[in-house]
Amino acid sequence: xxxxxxxxxxxxxxxxxxxxxxxxxxxxxxxxxxxxxxxxxxxxxxxxxxxxxxxxxxxxxxxxxxxxxxxxxxxxxxxxxxxxxxxxxxxxxxxxxxxxxxxxxxxxxxxxxxxxxxxxxxxxxxxxxxxxxxxxxxxxxxxxxxxxxxxxxxxxxxxxxxxxxxxxxxxxxxxxxxxxxxxxxxxxxxxxxxxxxxxxxxxxxxxxxxxxxxxxxxxxxxxxxxxxxxxxxxxxxxxxxxxxxxxxxxxxxxxxxxxxxxxxxxxx
Amino acid sequence: xxxxxxxxxxxxxxxxxxxxxxxxxxxxxxxxxxxxxxxxxxxxxxxxxxxxxxxxxxxxxxxxxxxxxxxxxxxxxxxxxxxxxxxxxxxxxxxxxxxxxxxxxxxxxxxxxxxxxxxxxxxxxxxxxxxxxxxxxxxxxxxxxxxxxxxxxxxxxxxxxxxxxxxxxxxxxxxxxxxxxxxxxxxxxxxxxxxxxxxxxxxxxxxxxxxxxxxxxxxxxxxxxxxxxxxxxxxxxxxxxxxxxxxxxxxxxxxxxxxxxxxxxxxxxxxxxxxxxxxxxxxxxxxxxxxxxxxxxxxxxxxxxxxxxxxxxxxxxxxxxxxxxxxxxxxxxxxxxxxxxxxxxxxxxxxxxxxxxxxxxxxxxxxxxxxxxxxxxxxxxxxxxxxxxxxxxxxxxxxxxxxxxxxxxxxxxxxxxxxxxx
Numbered sequence: 249x250x251x252x253x254x255x256x257x258x259x260x261x262x263x264x265x266x267x268x269x270x271x272x273x274x275x276x277x278x279x280x281x282x283x284x285x286x287x288x289x290x291x292x293x294x295x296x297x298x299x300x301x302x303x304x305x306x307x308x309x310x311x312x313x314x315x316x317x318x319x320x321x322x323x324x325x326x327x328x329x330x331x332x333x334x335x336x337x338x339x340x341x342x343x344x345x346x347x348x349x350x351x352x353x354x355x356x357x358x359x360x361x362x363x364x365x366x367x368x369x370x371x372x373x374x375x376x377x378x379x380x381x382x383x384x385x386x387x388x389x390x391x392x393x394x395x396x397x398x399x400x401x402x403x404x405x406x407x408x409x410x411x412x413x414x415x416x417x418x419x420x421x422x423x424x425x426x427x428x429x430x431x432x433x434x435x436x437x438x439x440x441x442x443x444x445x446x447x448x449x450x451x452x453x454x455x456x457x458x459x460x461x462x463x464x465x466x467x468x469x470x471x472x473x474x475x476x477x478x479x480x481x482x483x484x485x486x487x488x489x490x491x492x493x494x495x496x497x498x499x500x501x502x503x504x505x506x507x508x509x510x511x512x513x514x515x516x
Numbered sequence: 517x518x519x520x521x522x523x524x525x526x527x528x529x530x531x532x533x534x535x536x537x538x539x540x541x542x543x544x545x546x547x548x549x550x551x552x553x554x555x556x557x558x559x560x561x562x563x564x565x566x567x568x569x570x571x572x573x574x575x576x577x578x579x580x581x582x583x584x585x586x587x588x589x590x591x592x593x594x595x596x597x598x599x600x601x602x603x604x605x606x607x608x609x610x611x612x613x614x615x616x617x618x619x620x621x622x623x624x625x626x627x628x629x630x631x632x633x634x635x636x637x638x639x640x641x642x643x644x645x646x647x648x649x650x651x652x653x654x655x656x657x658x659x660x661x662x663x664x665x666x667x668x669x670x671x672x673x674x675x676x677x678x679x680x681x682x683x684x685x686x687x688x689x690x691x692x693x694x695x696x697x698x699x700x701x702x703x704x705x706x707x708x709x710x711x712x713x714x715x716x717x718x719x720x721x722x723x724x725x726x727x728x729x730x731x732x733x734x735x736x737x738x739x740x741x742x743x744x745x746x747x748x749x750x751x752x753x754x755x756x757x758x759x760x761x762x763x764x765x766x767x768x769x770x771x772x773x774x775x776x777x778x779x780x781x782x783x784x785x786x787x788x789x790x791x792x793x794x795x796x797x798x799x800x801x802x803x804x805x806x807x808x809x810x811x812x813x814x815x816x817x818x819x820x821x822x823x824x825x826x827x828x829x830x831x832x833x834x835x836x837x838x839x840x841x842x843x844x845x846x847x848x849x850x851x852x853x854x855x856x857x858x859x860x861x862x863x864x865x866x867x868x869x870x871x872x873x874x875x876x877x878x879x880x881x882x883x884x885x886x887x888x889x890x891x892x893x894x895x896x897x898x899x900x901x902x903x904x905x906x907x908x909x910x911x912x913x914x915x916x917x918x919x920x921x922x923x924x925x926x927x928x929x930x931x932x933x934x935x936x937x938x
Contacts, residue, residue, distance in 0.1 A: 291783050319594065319597040319601070320601075321601070321602070324601065395795070398597065399597065399794045400794075402786055402791065402794040403791050403792070403794035403795045404791055405791050439804065479794075481601055482600070482601070482607040485607075486607060486608070486611075486782055486785070487782060487783070489608070489782065490778065490781070490782025490783055491782075493778050493782060494775065494778060494779075494782070497771055497774055497775045497778060498775065500771050501768060501771040501772055501775065504764065504767050504768035504771055505768055507764050507768075508764050508765050508768045511760055511761060511764055511765075512761065512765070515555055515756060515761070
């Protein structure tokens with residue numbers, strides 16, 4: 249049995265060697281995301297409700313100007329394992345948004361000026377996107393398309409760490425010889441390092457109602473937490489159920505093991 | 517060994533009446549309860565049962581997911597998010613289905629390597645082995661089709677890359693390959709019609725797999741199981757009835773397997789997934805890297821290691837086709853590698869090569885290794901790996917079988933056990 253082990257070890261060595269070699273990237277390769285901790289990490293981690301509410305505020309007051317959250321429904325804000333708004337609060341938040349309405353009783357979809365009819369949002373609605381279509385979004389953003397943030401944490405390597413690093417990664421001097429494209433900004437955590445989004449966060453750019461000091465760092469951490477929840481709203485239920493499933497499977501495996509040993513005792 | 521007399525005894529008048537008209541209860545009794553099974557099967561033999569359960573699990577979760585999924589290029593991505601957010605336990609179904617595919621392939625690879633290690637493809641089990649290869653190929657097709665359904669960036673571009681492989685036929689018959697690709701797409705590029713037919717076929721193929729699994733088990737029960745010693749069963753002292761001995765043993769290992777499965781589903785549900793698949797498909801934006809799921813990476817590495825497109829495609833499909841003929845490439849009469857000292861290191865090198873190819877398949881095509889100040893393009897280890905994959909089956913298996921001096925085989929399965937008891 250020694251041979252396979254030697255082979256496996258040499259394979260591991262080869263893999264290790266090559267990853268080390270890859271770490272030395274070039275100028276336009278993104279830096280690995282910063283190692284910050286979040287309360288929702290680990291097998292028992294849950295979302296920090298206060299941080300989710302603060303992060304929602306950052307999304308609403310800052311990000312939502314350009315980024316949609318089109319797959320998240322207002323009712324989710326009051327669901328278990330979420331930011332912990334009451335249903336009444338979620339209803340009020342929803343009503344604060346205007347949703348494009350269907351045809352009215354006369355079959356009209358626009359008012360006399362040609363503006364689409366709208367109605368206040370309800371719990372079943374999803375967050376309306378800031379732009380009518382991708383073309384409008386590009387026109388308003390110098391040709392770049394601000395991505396929808398509903399699942400952004402699952403759509404980028406590094407997840408919430410990436411979001412946090414990106415938002416706190418502005419203001420650095422590019423290395424010598426690096427060309428910052430006209431109309432773009434240097435951010436070493438972004439693929440290619442030229443990002444179309446200007447630095448979105450400012451110290452005290454939002455005013456937290458719970459008295460938390462709104463540093464850039466704090467806002468980035470809060471909105472990264474909020475976007476993790478937006479992408480994975482059932483995480484707490486998943487981990488809770490997982491714990492029960494694991495306990496059951498472990499107990500079941502124990503019973504089966506004893507049965508197996510007893511049954512085979514006379515065969516070995 | 518199932519050629520033995522049936523021991524089924526109908527217990528009631530109705531059972532007797534029914535048995536003389538459709539002996540399905542007798543069939544179930546003989547194949548799942550009394551089926552004589554070698555008593556020395558080890559942990560690696562439990563993966564057949566695990567695979568059967570995984571197939572059922574995939575079909576059940578898939579049927580419910582299909583009730584909520586919408587196979588339209590405009591709505592597919594949103595319908596998956598709807599499943600994740602607003603369908604009761606939709607997140608569980610989807611994560612169990614997506615990770616289930618990976619666990620299914622993990623099990624099938626263990627099952628296949630086990631088959632090669634213990635020579636389970638040799639006479640009289642050639643048809644059993646070939647049916648297994650057919651199942652494996654159907655699994656690859658089903659997994660690929662299923663990967664396209666969420667309509668993320670990787671779904672779209674994987675579909676584009678794989679269907680475009682057919683256009684390589686243009687090199688032999690001009691325009692014919694492109695015509696096939698167009699026919700597969702239902703248009704001039706991957707689009708809505710492609711997604712619709714992929715969904716239809718993704719729903720169909722698992723039932724085809726189910727049927728071939730039936731044949732696979734049938735073909736297993738004619739000669740009976742091979743075993744770690746690779747010698748034939750000599751008599752009843754070598755076997756135990758499948759139930760309860762192997763039902764309980766398999767169940768134990770199945771539950772251990774499910775602990776790993778549940779670990780992924782509940783604690784790392786996106787571990788094996790590609791992040792780019794959470795971006796909705798966009799025909800105008802090519803992702804930085806297009807990579808298949810981990811279980812297809814070795815073949816992807818082979819494909820990319822060949823500069824000529826058609827040759828690459830042939831080498832890749834040839835690697836699968838090779839598996840069909842290995843019962844006739846292996847010239848040794850001895851089945852188990854326990855008694856084949858010369859082939860054994862080559863086998864482990866083959867396993868390592870498959871892992872290496874998988875690792876290389878995940879790397880960017882322009883990746884290099886820096887060794888002693890030199891840049892070595894990863895294409896070279898991939899070519900070496902591809903070469904060894906073929907050499908193992910087409911050169912080493914036939915040649916080693918002729919020159920190897922196998923270790924002496926035990927007289928029977930029961931004998932070493934009896935000896936140990938003395």
